[in-house]
Amino acid sequence: xxxxxxxxxxxxxxxxxxxxxxxxxxxxxxxxxxxxxxxxxxxxxxxxxxxxxxxxxxxxxxxxxxxxxxxxxxxxxxxxxxxxxxxxxxxxxxxxxxxxxxxxxxxxxxxx
Numbered sequence: 001x002x003x004x005x006x007x008x009x010x011x012x013x014x015x016x017x018x019x020x021x022x023x024x025x026x027x028x029x030x031x032x033x034x035x036x037x038x039x040x041x042x043x044x045x046x047x048x049x050x051x052x053x054x055x056x057x058x059x060x061x062x063x064x065x066x067x068x069x070x071x072x073x074x075x076x077x078x079x080x081x082x083x084x085x086x087x088x089x090x091x092x093x094x095x096x097x098x099x100x101x102x103x104x105x106x107x108x109x110x111x112x
Contacts (some may be wrong), residue, residue, distance in 0.1 A: 012063040015043040015052045017076050026067040033065075049076060053083035056092055066096045 014030050016023050023045055030040045041059050043052060056064050064084070066077060081094060 049079035
């Protein structure tokens with residue numbers, strides 16, 4: 001007997017955080033994720049950590065991709081993770097673009 005498998009698209013939130021107004025790279029990522037078959041939600045510019053967590057909760061996303069190029073990642077990325085945890089959202093992958101920023105996110109997830 002054949003088993004029915006249901007698969008759904010990966011749902012990813014691409015979030016532009018803080019006062020970083022450069023979104024061309026984030027928009028390119030949105031298109032690439034979409035072309036790869038993912039469902040993409042874009043936060044728009046100037047999203048707050050609270051707003052990102054709210055979108056993640058409302059949309060039931062699988063991944064939160066953080067984009068921030070102005071150097072405030074050490075402050076804002078931990079706040080996003082705190083807001084997600086405050087809402088008991090523990091099953092979401094939080095990712096970012098640069099290696100040093102990834103270690104910031106990893107430290108936040110492990111430490112909080």
